[in-house]
Amino acid sequence: MTLLYAVSSRRIKSLRDPAVKMSKSDPDRRSAILLTDSADLVQEKVRKAVTDMIPSISYDPLLRPGVSNLVDIASAFMGRTVDEVCRDCRCLDTVGFKNHVSDLVIERLRPIREEIGRLLGDRSYLSSVIVEGSEKATELAESTYREVKRRVGLDTSTDALDLLSAPLAAASGGTDS
Numbered sequence: 001m002t003l004l005y006a007v008s009s010r011r012i013k014s015l016r017d018p019a020v021k022m023s024k025s026d027p028d029r030r031s032a033i034l035l036t037d038s039a040d041l042v043q044e045k046v047r048k049a050v051t052d053m054i055p056s057i058s059y060d061p062l063l064r065p066g067v068s069n070l071v072d073i074a075s076a077f078m079g080r081t082v083d084e085v086c087r088d089c090r091c092l093d094t095v096g097f098k099n100h101v102s103d104l105v106i107e108r109l110r111p112i113r114e115e116i117g118r119l120l121g122d123r124s125y126l127s128s129v130i131v132e133g134s135e136k137a138t139e140l141a142e143s144t145y146r147e148v149k150r151r152v153g154l155d156t157s158t159d160a161l162d163l164l165s166a167p168l169a170a171a172s173g174g175t176d177s
Contacts, residue, residue, distance in 0.1 A: 014032065015048070015050065016031040019065065035113065042102055043102040045102075046098050058086055059086050068082075070097060
């Protein structure tokens with residue numbers, strides 16, 4: 001589960017390479033914030049996010065892609081425009097802004113992380129979800145299988161094992177009796 005909030009028409013960019021979107025499949029694990037990341041890990045990832053040496057906060061995706069990405073993240077988590085975020089954080093340097101952004105992310109993800117932890121700790125609930133999901137998947141698969149057999153003109157009473165064993169029996173020169 002990756003943090004990929006749409007901001008206007010943009011996507012949140014990688015913390016390590018602001019030229020590409022944030023993705024859990026990125027080989028650099030520090031590039032994405034996962035919903036299950038601990039507060040310490042979120043703080044570390046944001047602290048190590050790529051930025052520049054300019055000691056102020058401004059929004060310019062072409063000249064300051066790393067800082068602009070953090071502004072996008074803050075904007076998404078605060079529900080404010082990028083202009084409002086820049087105005088509100090104008091007195092912060094880049095380090096202070098990174099701390100501000102990590103605090104926003106940590107606080108906003110806390111209830112989600114806690115709920116994930118609660119659900120993962122409830123073994124009986126997880127077992128019931130697995131059983132229920134398995135039953136639904138079996139019903140769907142059987143229905144799909146019957147429909148495919150009907151469409152290709154096979155006898156709907158024929159079992160899949162009958163279909164598989166016929167070519168095997170023919171190849172071995174006999175029947176399976």
